Ligand SMILES: NC(=O)C1=CN([C@@H]2O[C@H](COP(=O)(O)OP(=O)(O)OC[C@H]3O[C@@H](n4cnc5c(N)ncnc54)[C@H](OP(=O)(O)O)[C@@H]3O)[C@@H](O)[C@H]2O)C=CC1
């Protein structure tokens with residue numbers, strides 16, 4: 001395979017640093033530019049790789065194959081549209097996209113016959129947790145999702161929790177859970193509502209990325225749980241997504257669509 005030329009957005013972040021290590025260790029990948037919020041001087045990145053703060057300039061100067069974006073929800077949305085305009089295949093790990101936005105972006109990629117991926121969670125175990133939860137939801141209609149992350153996370157609930165709820169919704173008859181007359185004496189106590197399912201978001205220092213999907217049945221509960229202990233857990237998934245967008249011509253949402 002020819003070398004895949006990558007632009008990495010968010011190189012100083014927790015995920016960006018892990019992605020830099022992954023790319024450096026992958027013979028078939030090469031970083032040709034960084035897209036950062038800070039200039040080369042401010043960022044302290046001294047790797048001989050050009051640093052841009054303006055995405056349009058970066059994408060115009062560099063004929064990259066792939067953009068890996070690990071930034072913030074608003075930034076990623078802007079980067080993604082610009083990358084598609086410049087025929088650069090986006091691999092977006094940044095969370096915070098709505099279903100409508102994903103549908104619109106899929107149309108844009110199909111118009112251009114361009115591969116793209118938006119992946120709420122790159123960790124293999126997290127993808128399996130979501131798949132197992134979808135299987136379990138065929139047997140249990142009562143389910144609550146508890147996700148826990150570090151306290152620097154900007155979006156709540158997590159992209160993984162929303163994706164899990166979507167996958168469960170695909171097989172579960174909509175049901176409002178809990179007592180029909182339940183009231184919240186403390187607003188938010190019952191969490192966010194997705195098709196009658198409840199999502200609870202915990203933010204604590206000392207955490208990385210964790211989720212429990214708890215099903216309730218007759219005299220039993222089933223808990224499906226995943227824990228990422230560090231950001232390296234996401235990197236095999238990032239690598240697979242980069243390889244996949246090089247071969248596809250539409251937007252794929254979620255790693256579960258390509259691991260089988
Ligand atoms: N899909 C997955 O499997 C995973 C996804 N994520 C998602 O990835 C994203 C990044 O996570 P994480 O690395 O932990 O977060 P960090 O906050 O550690 O990193 C984000 C980086 O993006 C930079 N940034 C902010 N704005 C811009 C901009 N306009 N242009 C370029 N860079 C910018 C930040 O710079 P500065 O610090 O100067 O603001 C920072 O260096 C989040 O959305 C998170 O939810 C995280 C883990 C796994």
Ligand SMILES: O=C(O)C1=N[C@H](C(=O)O)C[C@H](O)C1
Pocket residue numbers: 095120121122149150153154157158159160161208209210
């Ligand atoms: O912000 C994070 O850290 C993570 N974000 C993703 C999400 O929102 O699901 C993936 C993982 O949980 C880590």
